[in-house]
Amino acid sequence: MPEILEQPLSRFQVKRAVDAVWKKVGYKQQVILATGRTFDWEIASLPKFLVHLTTVSSGFRNACRQMWEAHPCTREDPWRLVVYGDELVPGAILRLDNKRKFLAVYVTIRELGPVYLKHESMWLTVAVIRTSVAKTIPGGFSHCMRLLFRRWFLEDRLSEDGVLLDLGIPGSGLVRAYLSLGNVVADGDAYRAMWSAKGASGKLICLLCKNVLSERTESEYLVHLSCPFYSRFDLASDAEIWEKADKLSHSRVNNLKGQHRRLQLLYGLTDSPQGVLWDMDLRDYVKPATAITYDPMHALVCNGIVQNETSVLLADLKSIGVTWESLLRFVKSDWHVCHAVGKPNILEDCFAAPRKKSFQKDGIFKAGASEMLLVSPVICFFLRKVTGIAAKLPKQTASYEALCEVLKIVASMKQGAPNARQLAAAMEKHAVAFAEAYPSAEMKPKNHYALHVPAQSAQNEIVLDAFVGERKHCGIKRVAAEIQNTRCFERSLITNAVCKQIEWLADPTHLCDGLTSPRKCPELGHNCSIANAMVWNGTRVVVGDCMFRHGHVFIITACADLAPGLALLVDRYEKVAQVTTCASRWTRASDDTELLQLVVGEFLQLVPVRYQEGPLTIVCLQL
Secondary structure (H helix, E strand, O other): OHHHHHOOOOHHHHHHHHHHHHHHHEEEEEEEOOOOOEEEEEEEOHHHHHHHHHHHOHHHHHHHHHHHHHOOOOOOOOEEEEEEEEEEOOOOOOOOOOOOOEEEEEEEEHHHHHHHHOOHHHOEEEEEEEHHHHOOOOOHHHHHHHHHHHHHHHHOOOOOOOEEEEEEEOOOEEEEEOEEEEEEEEOHHHHHHHHOEOHHHOOEOOOOEOOEEOOOOOOOOOEEOOOOOHHHOOEOOHHHHHHHHHHHHHHHHOOOHHHHHHHHHHHOEOOOOOOHHHOHHHHHOOOHHHHEEEOHHHHHOOOOHHHHHHHHHHHHHHHOOOOHHHHHHHHOOOOOOOOOOOOHHHHHHHOOHHHHHHHHHHOOOOOOHHHHHHHHHHHHHHHHHOOOHHHHOHHHHHHHHHHHHHHHHHHHHHOOOOOHHHHHHHHHHHHHHHHHHOOOOOOOHHHHHHHOHHHHHHHHOOOOOOHHHHHHHHHHHHHHHOOOOHHHHHHHHHHHHHHHHHHHHHOOOOOOOEEEOOEEOHHHOOOOEEEOEEEEOOEEEEOOOEEEEOOEEEEEEEEEEOOOOEEEEEEEOOOHHHOEOOOOOOOOOOOOOEOEEEEEOOEEEEOOEOOOOOOOEEEEOOO
16 A cells, blocks of 8 residues: 555664564574584574464465375375575676675475475575585585484474474364475585585495496496496495495594595595484484485586587587578577567577677587577477488487477476386487487586486476576575675575565465456456466466467467456467477376467477366367
């Protein structure tokens, strides 16, 4: 209301309001630094945070209620926590002494499912700590995570005692939710920091495998990280991972310096007695063999496999006379892209002059994760469309097509489709095709990490990646950008981030589907409205987007609320003959499932969206 804006409001009043909320959900953890001094680390209490959100947010309470009704947890069958940690750099990214660079830790519950896990507001910010501070703590980030886990499972006893949540269930009201550690998702740097892993600098590049080496070998048991066959990996158990940590402790205690260094290199593990793996009390709760979860986003499209293959592909295209300018002209065509995926100008930006200059300098095609998801099917279509390329580069074309098939399956699995076995076959096919097309290409640990994704997705019954975390980074970086005083940086950032999250979830319309800026439309009926966009199950649908249904392509002309429910008004796309429907092999999972697809020029790229709130009415204006 306008009169609220006229009321005087000082920053001290805002601070008092923030402090009042923090008293309900926060606590202070004393951390001993390497210098012997102590650091007061402000952290959000996970059980208090959950209790507070179910009290003030109807949307969060309804989500937890749906989760309870679908999967009521017990001490023997608890809900699984998913932890995501990553470093963020507010302000000048290239500044060498950026003292505000920090690690953020987010937590959610796996049983919420893909519909809710795509919302960044459903990932709770529980801790932030500056990198400069973490470096002065013995054990670094691993010790920080150890303190969080000890609080959750040894002090709060979330696995044994649970937490009482008021979910408003008729007849019972309060429910006791038991929580265990399900997954720890992280990119390569955070994975190495949290688990004290050496990664590519060690002999064993993967903590989950006992026989995957960074060097080539003739052994029948040992394999190189480029091995495409998951069946050849000898997976390590929790006990075997802990055994490595114990052996490192033994060699350190006995002061066997030369042997100690060799063991760390051999095991691919950095000795960190203050780290997670060395905490004996946590071994009943933090099980690395199941908790370590490789992120398909970073393995595939964030400086991962797709960028690597695109780089070597562009070099081979140049050898047959296909220039950078040829691709630029192709992507500057009249492409139509669904707004949920990106904008057409992103394609042109991927082949802009600065990118060309960078590629000519180091031979690496540089693009972000969302950019690669948009440009890779266009490049794949370019290989098929332009006469002569597939004939001159058959192996390279086959490899890139197999890679795009992997991306397509991962996208469908993110919506809940159970395609883990199909994904495993597609990844193996691509790995074999890539080795044949580029026998001298450099392999990275990410090539190996990606092969773990299908098995982990099958075990978790969901694909967990960092896309939602990267979106959440944007909000917390905006908060961090306003904090200049580093003496109280952690407290200022975590309190403001928590209050902002509570504010989002307290909005009763935050997790609700509906039209964006609706306007009345009496032509459709009484109380009916239309709009240019709407949100449905977390997906933004905009006029001009395309749908592929019953073998036909439709253009969305309006989003509507027909009083009994939401609807899409669509026109039949008359140029169907020009659309290559090679990605249209799909089956309906249920009567309330529709698959939105995006038309990119003449190439139809599948973008599945799983709807679980009931059927969406499709009104075709031209039949």
